Amino acid sequence: MSGAAGGGRSDLTVGTVPSLVRRLAIPASTGFLFNTLYNLVDTWVAGRWSATALAGLSASFPVFFIIIAASVGAGQGATVLIGNALGRGEPAAARRLVPQALLLALLVGALISAVGLALARPMYAVIGLQGEALGFGLDYIRPTLAGAVLFVLNAILNAVLTAQGDTVSNRNALIVGSFANAGLAPWLMWGGFGMPRLGMSGIALATLTIQAATASYLAWRCRGSPLLAATRVRALDWRPHGRLLVELLRQGLPAGLNLVLIGAGIFIITSFAGRHGEAVVAAYGAAIRIEQLVLLPTIGLNVATLALVAQNAGAGRFDRVVTVYRTGVGYGVGLMASGGVLLWLAAPWLAAQFARTAEVVAHVTTYLRIEVFTLCAYALIMQSVALMQGLKRPLFGLAVHGTRHFLAPVPVFWLLDVGLGLGPRGIWFGILLITWSSALVATGFALHYLRRTLRTATALAPPACVPDDA
Known part of the structure; x- marks a missing residue:
């Protein structure tokens, strides 16, 4: 049993695995749901201001995505290393990682702010944003970039809690933040009650205010957690430790790059969809929003598997x-199969909620009904990547996502769309083909690695004691 845990809820090496998976995954999935609603509120508020303001916000996504990628990478790296130290029964080593991870958050946040603020206008020029839309985009992204450290800091604080088995605290913060944003964003944007109209800057300031409040809450929860409640972090531990910082980067950088590759994949798909007109591009944009809602349970399972594998x-x-991997795969495939049936039946209705023309609705419906057969593959990929990340093999995920999002799409889409003339259906079937191929390879490799690791661990284990009177 972990020395840090002391038999408490932070010890993920005891107890039945299915109950632990549910205890971690359900709050995490709920939190991601409210985070999605949070982003929808920002989109709605900007759209109510004007179509140009919405264009400025939408064009900011690639820049904002850099902050998200850095935050996710830093958070996953810290989760793995802290969880692994707790599993080894070395709470002191886990505690030493906390200030180093927070220092890394400050460094990464400052770097993103400096580089982002310097390159924001040129990046928008590459995207093609100009005129009034450019002004709206800069009004939103400049305050957001200035506060980038808050996003990375929250990811680290949440990692400290997640490594101990606490996904409830972040869920609570995301729920409260979602409701707070629904009132704060429109108030700061449109003004009223003594507040001037801040426009797009108001949406950004609302987000930063909520991020700062979240950081205070998560820091308080970390201070009271089993890892930090008994012993204070020493002042000496705040001095930069090169080896620990490098190890955090080694674990976190590939995870952050995975998100960058996902963004690149979306860009490639959108480029092929653009060959068939605006209706197909609009349909793809609407369809992936619906798909993301269906995939929310797998994100929670991903968090659970990462924390459980790291400690065990x-x-x-x-x-x-x-057992963790098999349980995660079982839950993921079961949930996605059930969700796929519902998605197939509800596809036309869902498409009509996100699209306005019959042509776009038809394309969304087609995409969703093809993606129904892809959902289980996503569960397999996410569980395999989480498993290998928890085993401190982060390059595995980079290889999987690099192939799936960057290397494979162009030749496969070109063959099915252009070569065979299947049009948009060729793109959607290409996603299915690539995703299932990646899932089968990733799952096969993960199982092989697990069997080899288990054999090695068994061979190195000391022989069981035999009683003298046996």
């Missing part, structure tokens, strides 16, 4: 690691 691998409990 650190404890040398590879038998439980196998």
Whole structure:
């Protein structure tokens, strides 16, 4: 049993695995749902201001995505290393990682702010934003970039809690933040009650205010967590430690690059969709929003698997690691199969909620009904990547996502769309083909690695004591 845990809820090496997976995954999925609603509110508020303001906000996504990628990468790297130290029964080593991870958050946040503010206008020029839309975009992204450190800081604070098995705190913060944003964003944007109209800057300031409040809450929860409640972090631990910082970067950088590759994949798909007109581009944009809602449970399972594998691998409990992976895959495939049936039946209605013309509705419906057969593959990929990340093999995910989002799409889409003349359906079938191929390879490799690791651990284990009177 982990020394940090002391038998409490932060010890993920004891207890039944399915109940632990549910305890971690359900709050995490709920939190991501409210985070999605949070982003929808910002989109709605900007759209109510004007179509040009919405264009400025939408064009800011690639720039904002850099902040998200850095935050996710830093958070996952910290989760793995802290969880692994707890599993080894070394709470002191886990505590030493906390200030180093927070220092890394400050460094990464400052770097993003400096580079982003310097390159914001040129990046918008590459996207093609100009005129009034450019002004709206800069009004939103400049305050957001200035506060980039808050996003990375919250990811690290949440990682400290997640590594101990606490996904409830971040869920609570996301729920409260979502409701707060629904009132704060329109108030700061449009003004009233003594507040001047801040326009797009108001949306950004609302987000930064909520991020700052979230950081205060998560820091308080971390301070009271089993890892930090008993012993204060020493002042000496705040001095930069080169080896620990490098290890955090080694674990976190590939995870952050995974998100960048996902963004590149979306760009490639959008480029092929653009060959068939605005209706297909609009349909793809609407369809992936619907798809993201269906995939929310798999994101929660991903968080659960990462934390559970990190602790149990650190404890040398590879038998439980196998059970975690099988449980996560079972839950993921079951949920996606059930969600796929509902998605097939509801596809026309859902398409009509996000699209206004019959042509776009038809394309959205077609995409969703093809994607129904892809959902289980996403669950397999996410669980395999989370498993390998938890085993401190972050380059595995980079290889999977690099192939799936960057190397494979262009030749496959060209063959099905252009070569065979299947049009948009060729693109959608190409996504299905690439995703299932990646899922099968990723799952096969993960199972092989698990079997090899389990055999090695068994061979190195000391022989069981035999009683003298046996």
